[in-house]
Amino acid sequence: MESEVDGILVAAHELKAPLAVLRQLALSFDEMDTTNETIRSEMIQVSERAIKQVNDLAKIRRLEDGLFKMEPVAIREVCDAVSRELSLLFRFNNRDLFIKYSNRSRLVAANRELLYSVIYNFLLNAMHYSSEETRAELIVRESGGKIKVLVRDFGPALPLEVWKEMKRGWLKKPTSIAMRPGSSGLGLYIASKFSRYMNAEVGAIRHRDGTSFYVNLPISKQMSLF
């Protein structure tokens, strides 16, 4: 019960933070007329991320109903779509995103919607934790008969207790890595839940100069059309 309350507290805090930012942005309209377009664009970005996070949380409840069908999914198409969606945000935050596909495009057995969210949350987390001089990396490769999607950041190392939980394969609750919008505990918790539903393995690798989060997806037995 206590752990559930902790999780709710972290989730509430992370969802409250973008609302506080939106409020400040709305108040900024009076401050500087010339930057209204910038402020408008910032408001859209913040609200879209918050909506996505709330939608993902709502999906967690729907997982129990088994509403997400597993299907062959073109991994490269999903990665391209997520990186396209986040490219503006990366540019806005002065971060680079490096993408590398080291295998021919394969179909994986997954649910596209959930897989999209997993990669989205990993990338958002990496963007937040990468400093301006570094980049986040999205790497897709075949490994041990599975497709590994790995997102690497060059920020501070992952706290040991979170890494241990990720090593076990999933997070029990939203974890307060640091309570911020669009990154950290809530996004990783969502990614962890969705991966578990798809029978995919999630994990994290601690580096001296950052962290890699990955998901291993089973290759679809259906013939790839790509």
Added chain:
Amino acid sequence: MIFIIDDDQIMAECIKRASKKDAKIFSNAIEAMTEISNGTIPSLIFLDILLDGPDGFTFLNELVSYDDTKKIPIVIVSSLDFKDKNLADYGVVGVLNKDDMVPEEIKKYAEEYDR
């Protein structure tokens, strides 16, 4: 020169806009501390508490440990509730809650301490 330490870039920009002053943004405490160590003593710091790496309190402890930094006025800007806490010993001259602060409050502190 005002320092703003907040890992939320957009929130930091909002504070900078509202202050209407020359302000430098840092996304973590280490970068800000390095700048101070290099000789730039800010007239005022707007400080978030939940940060990547060392948090706001670690930063405050660092500042009060040195004669030339312990008198830098600090305004805590956080969504945590510090209203009833007495943080004057850390050089904290004000606390703004992100949930209900308004630009005028930011501007007021900026005008008072960055002349």
